[in-house]
Amino acid sequence: MAESIKEDPLVNEDLAVFDNIKSMPGQQRDVSSDIENQAFIKRQADYESNARSYPRKMPFALAQAKGIYLKDVDGNVYYDCLSGAGAIALGHNHNVVQDAIRRELDNNLPMLTLDITTPVKEEFVKEILSCFPEEFAKDAKIQFCGPSGADAVEAAIKLVKMATGRRTMVAFDGAYHGMTHGALSLMGNLGSKNKISGLMSDVHFFPFPYAYRSPMGLPGHESCSNYIDNILQDDESGIPKPAGIIIEAVQGEGGKIPAPNDFMVRLRKITKDQDIPLIVDEIQTGLGRTGKMFAFMHSGIIPDVVILSKAIGGSLPLAVVVYNKKLDTWGPGSHAGTFRGNQLGMAAGIATIKYIRENNVVDNAARMGELFMNNLMAVQSETNCIGDVRGRGLMIGVEIVNPFSGVTQSGKPQRFEELSRRIQYECFTRGLIIEIGGRQSSVLRFMPPLIVTEEQVTHICSIFKESVKAAEAVFFISKN
Numbered sequence: 001m002a003e004s005i006k007e008d009p010l011v012n013e014d015l016a017v018f019d020n021i022k023s024m025p026g027q028q029r030d031v032s033s034d035i036e037n038q039a040f041i042k043r044q045a046d047y048e049s050n051a052r053s054y055p056r057k058m059p060f061a062l063a064q065a066k067g068i069y070l071k072d073v074d075g076n077v078y079y080d081c082l083s084g085a086g087a088i089a090l091g092h093n094h095n096v097v098q099d100a101i102r103r104e105l106d107n108n109l110p111m112l113t114l115d116i117t118t119p120v121k122e123e124f125v126k127e128i129l130s131c132f133p134e135e136f137a138k139d140a141k142i143q144f145c146g147p148s149g150a151d152a153v154e155a156a157i158k159l160v161k162m163a164t165g166r167r168t169m170v171a172f173d174g175a176y177h178g179m180t181h182g183a184l185s186l187m188g189n190l191g192s193k194n195k196i197s198g199l200m201s202d203v204h205f206f207p208f209p210y211a212y213r214s215p216m217g218l219p220g221h222e223s224c225s226n227y228i229d230n231i232l233q234d235d236e237s238g239i240p241k242p243a244g245i246i247i248e249a250v251q252g253e254g255g256k257i258p259a260p261n262d263f264m265v266r267l268r269k270i271t272k273d274q275d276i277p278l279i280v281d282e283i284q285t286g287l288g289r290t291g292k293m294f295a296f297m298h299s300g301i302i303p304d305v306v307i308l309s310k311a312i313g314g315s316l317p318l319a320v321v322v323y324n325k326k327l328d329t330w331g332p333g334s335h336a337g338t339f340r341g342n343q344l345g346m347a348a349g350i351a352t353i354k355y356i357r358e359n360n361v362v363d364n365a366a367r368m369g370e371l372f373m374n375n376l377m378a379v380q381s382e383t384n385c386i387g388d389v390r391g392r393g394l395m396i397g398v399e400i401v402n403p404f405s406g407v408t409q410s411g412k413p414q415r416f417e418e419l420s421r422r423i424q425y426e427c428f429t430r431g432l433i434i435e436i437g438g439r440q441s442s443v444l445r446f447m448p449p450l451i452v453t454e455e456q457v458t459h460i461c462s463i464f465k466e467s468v469k470a471a472e473a474v475f476f477i478s479k480n
Contacts, residue, residue: 022075147317149309150178255438256397291366291393314348
């Protein structure tokens with residue numbers, strides 16, 4: 001490692017594992033000079049499906065990863081504020097996760113058991129249920145699914161349809177629940193759906209309380225909850241009584257939009273009064289991401305069904321549905337999957353849950369999230385294009401707008417996809433990985449590992465500020 005890198009105050013044990021570092025986060029570079037990255041990307045384009053997505057926005061090949069840091073094949077180091085779309089809760093290659101995997105391998109424990117139980121599986125169930133409020137956990141059953149969150153969504157759809165005997169499902173504008181057939185049917189984004197015929201029928205969408213751009217044209221969330229209540233009670237609404245209503249307490253891919261706590265409380269009351277199972281999708285928010293163990297806990301509600309994946313496997317594939325036992329009416333084999341018995345994922349998940357609980361990681365996510373929000377709002381005040389900064393914990397969205405176009409959308413400045421993509425690129429050239437989402441791909445999304453430090457948050461936000469100003473210079477004449 002170069003002497004100048006060793007003297008950098010940001011270097012720690014995580015960075016010490018990297019060899020041959022060329023550039024550090026915060027050091028802008030010319031991406032076209034990355035010879036090895038470009039060669040990998042070209043070969044990937046030759047053999048990999050046209051459906052690949054991340055490499056188009058992040059043209060690099062990864063060589064090493066530790067903690068919050070990534071290193072590419074050209075030796076450039078990055079802050080990772082994507083974290084495997086939220087799956088890598090403790091950062092890359094955390095010691096407790098590595099040790100758990102090694103123990104499993106060294107003891108010749110079974111790698112895959114379908115749904116046959118093992119001591120590891122029993123311990124995982126105990127740990128995951130202990131994360132829930134007692135009122136939910138005491139009556140909970142668990143279904144292990146195929147290793148993706150989308151498969152757990154499919155299982156939840158089957159569960160509530162079989163339990164209620166109904167066929168209709170309700171989701172929300174802006175929702176993201178996965179790319180399989182049923183899950184895709186529940187998605188708000190039309191770009192992923194328009195070319196797919198024969199999607200699951202009897203799916204309806206309700207307005208999600210998007211505070212910055214109210215879908216009902218009125219401030220506050222009451223108009224959304226009132227609309228939902230009226231529709232479900234109206235025998236001329238055209239919507240049969242649903243088998244279930246599925247919601248993200250914080251919309252992830254939809255733009256990091258948190259549902260107000262009062263809205264979640266009202267929705268829970270409506271669904272209880274109507275005897276409609278409430279499904280909360282915690283695939284991206286679960287295990288501390290929002291500053292609570294689960295996002296629904298901010299509002300104090302108790303759902304009927306919770307869908308989990310991503311972080312619960314300690315960065316390895318794992319997905320489950322946890323639900324009230326009153327819904328457990330399906331029979332043997334109603335939902336199955338070869339890889340639902342992933343023992344390495346369960347072992348890594350146990351280690352992750354224990355570490356989160358024993359080291360106050362959820363509290364750190366809450367505190368670092370507040371620091372992020374404050375720093376990003378300071379960037380907002382010093383630049384022109386940030387319309388909204390929002391989120392919970394370490395799940396934050398920055399909505400990029402064009403305040404000079406004269407065009408409005410839902411009473412706010414026009415979304416600006418081209419600028420958001422430019423900001424993402426400017427961040428990339430400075431060693432910061434962030435993702436884009438939301439309507440018209442106008443929201444820059446921050447999801448660092450939950451173990452991020454104050455020093456790292458401050459540095460990340462300073463890189464982001466430089467990137468926003470550099471991107472604005474391409475599109476805007478500064479107001480100043």
